[in-house]
Each structure stands twice: as C-alpha cells, then as structure tokens.
Amino acid sequence: xxxxxxxxxxxxxxxxxxxxGGVVAEKxxxxxxxxxxxxxxxxxxxxQEINTPRLPTFMATLKASKKEIREMALAEIGLDLSAxxxxxxxxxxxxxxxxxxxxxxxxxxxxxxxxxxxxxxRSEGALP
Numbered sequence: 073x074x075x076x077x078x079x080x081x082x083x084x085x086x087x088x089x090x091x092x093g094g095v096v097a098e099k100x101x102x103x104x105x106x107x108x109x110x111x112x113x114x115x116x117x118x119x120q121e122i123n124t125p126r127l128p129t130f131m132a133t134l135k136a137s138k139k140e141i142r143e144m145a146l147a148e149i150g151l152d153l154s155a156x157x158x159x160x161x162x163x164x165x166x167x168x169x170x171x172x173x174x175x176x177x178x179x180x181x182x183x184x185x186x187x188x189x190x191x192x193x194r195s196e197g198a199l200p
Contacts, residue, residue, distance in 0.1 A: 074115035081115040082108050086122055 074081030087098040094111040100119070128136070146153055175192045179185035193199040 077113070077115065079113045079115060080110040081117075082110055083117045085116050085118045088116065088118070088122065 082095070082097045082099060084099045084101075085097040086100055089096045091109075094109060095114055095116070097108045097110065097116065099106050099108060146156075173196070175196075177185055177188045177192060179188050190199065
C-alpha cells in the first residue's frame with residue numbers, strides 16, 4: 073500500500089509517538105528492538121501489544137444491541153462493483169523449504185549432553 077501511495081512504511085510497530093511532523097516507532101525484530109523515525113504521511117502496521125482496547129460499558133452494549141443495522145446497496149454510497157478489488161494480484165503462494173540437519177547428540181550425563189550440543193552448534197556456525 074505504501075509503495076502504491078508513494079509514502080514510507082513501518083511494519084510490526086509496538087510503540088508509537090508523534091514527533092516533529094512524523095512518527096517515532098519502536099518495532100520488534102527477532103533479537104532486538106529497532107527505533108524508526110518516519111515523516112508524515114506514513115503507512116504503519118501494528119502488533120497486538122500497541123494498545124489495550126477499551127471495553128464498552130454494559131449500557132453501551134445494550135444500546136448497541138438495540139440499534140438497527142441498515143444494509144445499503146453499492147449504488148447508494150456511490151460505488152460501482154467493477155471498481156472494487158485489489159490493486160495487486162497474487163500469482164502464487166509458496167512455503168520455502170528450510171533444509172534441516174539431524175545431528176545425534178549423546179552423553180552419559182546432562183553435562184556431557186550439553187557440552188556435545190554446544191560443540192555441535194559451534195561446528196555448524198550457530199554459536200560463536
């Protein structure tokens with residue numbers, strides 16, 4: 073969407089503040105927190121932790137349950153069915169294959185097993 077609009081985008085935002093004509097967004101990466109500044113206009117996608125939703129009072133829920141739900145035709149709101157739809161098309165969706173390797177770990181004590189596991193991870197480059 074941001075590319076179509078020609079504006080910046082920030083994804084996975086967990087905290088947001090408005091500052092000097094733009095936003096300062098905190099976003100979670102796999103192992104770190106990234107702080108991003110972006111000017112307005114900007115497209116943001118947020119995670120669940122960004123907000124605690126306000127729950128309606130009992131009276132508000134009761135009033136809402138009594139309200140009429142009005143259905144409208146597209147023409148009533150000035151839309152044409154042929155104009156609706158996505159601006160992009162998905163050609164295919166594929167799950168990438170992740171190569172897995174089975175490495176047997178053995179030892180007679182928990183310490184030996186832990187040491188063998190650490191050594192195996194180091195030899196594969198997963199640990200420094």
